[in-house]
Amino acid sequence: MNQETPEKRRLASGEEASLLEVILESIAEGVFTIDREGRITTFNRAAEEITGFRREEAIGRWCFEVFRADICQRDCALRRTIETGRPIVGLQVTILDKQGREVPVSITTAVLRDARGEVIGGVETFRDLSLVEELRREATARYTLQDIVSKSPRVQEILNILPDVAESESTVLITGESGTGKELLARAIHELSPRREGPYVRVNCAAIPETLLESELFGYVRGAFTDARRDKPGRFTLAQGGTILLDEVGEVPLGMQAKLLRVLQEREYEPLGGTRTLKADVRVIATTNRDLTKLVREGRFREDLYWRLKVIHLHLPPLRERREDIPLLAETFVHRLALRTGKPIRGLSPEAMEVLMRWPFPGNIRELQNAIEHAFILCKEELIRPEHLPSEMRRPEILPTFPPVSGLRQEAERRLLEEALARCEGNRSRAAKLLGISRTTLWRKMRRYGLFVSK
């Protein structure tokens, strides 16, 4: 009586298919299948959420047009699985979602066969790793080129020359106020340079006591001092073949500056207590929030070291001079925090944005990030309102900020000098004549504004 009729089989397979569909729709992992040509045949709800494409937009299109992963054009995992029959598990890639955002995902692939065992296509499941990536970034403080968020023409100018700067071996000096992203830029240079496979070593010169700085930078040999029981490599040794970042270089004591100068000039150094000279195959990037020209004038920074460091000079403008970046940065921080905290906050109300646009941000991007984090703690709605922002930002007496008049005059003078030098192709005599000033005055002003032609 229990005989299986074709009708029963059809019903059973129909039920099975609908059960499978329910399962596919309820899981948090994105799933899509492709046929042998590579066209999408199934696309579940989670796949829609992660990629931003609706199912009807995705089905029938080539998977590379929808998924747009970094590996699609070099070594497609799904194609490899279909060709070899071997699954790939937990491969980390980044895809481009419909809005043009890069989304890190972990993918797993398998081959699809029909009842006769013939390969009919492949299936890929993928998991959004944005949160994991955000936590990793937070924990390791390792930011990449993709983290530089800016529309400002002054920052864009820097980013435009960044690949050329990175390609060279020249020493780079990055200046800018605290919290403007100097370290981010330094890391981006390393990432783009031929040394990217090598180590990236950061030394915060301000955080290491003067007495320890030499041994930290150059290391020491056994017996160099009472507690030196074994050799210890310095940061220059650890950075061999890579890049060393001398953060807050303006804080390096005068005595140490001479030793640093020698490494930059001769590319060699000796560990503390050692007699052997070591070669430094290291690219040096230095950052500072201090006005090094002023320190040079005051005799607190060696002029020769200053010029050695300033082969290529990049200056990051403070946030108050690139206000167009505030909405973009605020949106980025809201997105990251929503991911990390799981709070359903979508953005800022126009009033809250107005408060941010008025604030001078002496602490720059870091201060903006803190303000958004503060708001996240207080906000129980979908939009951040002014009352969620730190109280000092909401004071009514705060007026739109303008740079001081003296600053404006200096800026105008600097631009005039730049324009004249550009027109005269760097010829100082002609530029001085054009400006109606003597060569000496031009020289003095160029020096004040740091306008010497960098390599």
Add this chain to the structure above:
Amino acid sequence: VAIPLFGPFVSPRFGYAPQILLVEIEGGNVVGRWILNTAGMHPWQQMAQLRSLGVDTVICGGISGQMLHQLQSQGIVVINEVGGEAKDALRRLMRGTLRAGIRCRGRRCWRGPFWARRKR
């Protein structure tokens, strides 16, 4: 004009194509074609190279927001979300009918999803 390639197709993602087709157009005619080998090149290095070659239009299937800003800040026009074969996209560009979000296959081009093509 620069078109990152994925075989004969417009590359689905700028910065990751192993080759870029460079086309010089003068007075509505193609006067030169070159292939730029970009395998192993960082996306930012590719952008720098295109800038130094004097490219003023990029056609691609997708591009990250950051790279889009960057190219636009250099005065480069980016026609994004273009699908199909590179030669068809180029043909439409020269006719002045190439728009973002357009997909071409042979002589047939359509905007939007796959099913939109079948409705026409």
